[in-house]
Amino acid sequence: MVREVTGIRYVTPLREGGSVxxxxxxxxxxxxxxxFVGAAQGRKALVAEMIAGELGRRLDLRVPELVRFDFDPVIGLGEPDQEIQDLLKASGGLNLGMDFLPGSLGFDPLVFTVDPAEASRIVWFDALIGNADRSWRNPNMLVWHRDLWLIDHxxxxxxxxxxxxxxAASAKPYDASDHALSRFSPDPAAVAEELAAKVTDDLLAEVTSLVPDEWLTGEPGFDTPDDVRAAYRELLGARAVDVHERITMAPGRREKQPPPEWLRPWVEGHADGKGSR
Known part of the structure; x- marks a missing residue:
């Protein structure tokens, strides 16, 4: 189950992403x-967040908890930016919330080290969901309590x-040549059998059932929200079987550069298991 919470105080916008x-x-x-459902990407971005995030969690990847977030635009009336005000006013009702990880750091592949086995699992997962937004330019991963967390799907x-x-689109190859983890020698084929076995129709039915009906209602070409859920299950189930055969990896690895001086004590503590949680 996905919990539902109600917003009580709007704190601040995050302007790094296009969806604000x-x-x-x-x-x-x-x-x-x-x-927010009123963002330019619309409700399908929330559907993708829910399905990908909850699927990743069931594949034992670290994804911050997702919640159904009931939002009343009244709590954001103090926001001075008119464009953001318009976004909040268009987003009354059910939105998607992701647990905020205080003190987390954005992942930098030139600073942090990732175990090849974990890198392999993440690349396979990204290929499964067709994630085009995990490049070294924009990793969409956080380091929190010395662990790697996946965000923004x-x-x-x-x-x-x-x-x-x-x-036809689902059958295309997945280009991982500039994936943020490509320099850590991922081998998605090595984990494909294990992970694909977990992506059963029952699991996909469980994950897609978490998407609220109101985010699926009115989808062109479908009569009911359950018809849309079935389409997601069919595509993801078929893709899991052989997606590892269609992953294009980077031809080589770049040499790792030392972290900046200010971050070095934290990284060294991470490497030897020291540091506080």
Whole structure:
């Protein structure tokens, strides 16, 4: 199940991403990064976040907790930026929240080290969901408590923007040549059998059932939200079988550069297992 919380205080917008999510406190005393349904990417970005994030969690990857986030634009009336005000006003009702990880650092492949086995699992997962947004330019990963966490999957499942050509689009190769983890010698084929075995129809039915009906209602070409869920299950189930055969990796590795001086004590503590949580 995915919990539902209600926003009680709008804290600040996050301007790094194109969707301009916001940091919002909720009635469970938690703080969340909220992706708004009124953003330019629309509700399909929230669908992708929910399906990809919950699927990743069931594949034992670290994804911050996702919640159904009920948002009343009234709590954001103090926001001075008119464009963000317009976004908040267009996002009343059900949105998607991701647990805020305080003190986390953005992942830099030239600073942090990732175990090849973990890198292999993440590259395979990204290929499964067709994630085009995990390059070294924009890794969409955080380091928190010395662990690697995956965030921002709204650009995945790209084929759901045109269901008429979804089958053909899903069958295309996955280009991982500039993946943020390509320099850590990932071997997605080595983990494919293990991970694909977990992507059963029952698991996909569980994950897609978490998507609220209102984010799926009215999808062109489908009569009901359950019909849309079935389409996601069919594509992801078929893709899991052989997606590892269609992953293009980088031809070589770049030499690792030392971290900047200010970050070196933290990285050295991470490397030898020291440091506080």
């Amino acid at each position: 999510p916001g940091v919002v406190e909720a009635d469970d005393l938690g703080t969340y990064v909220v992706k 709204g650009a995945s499942l790209i084929w759901h923007h045109n269901w008429a050509s979804a089958q």
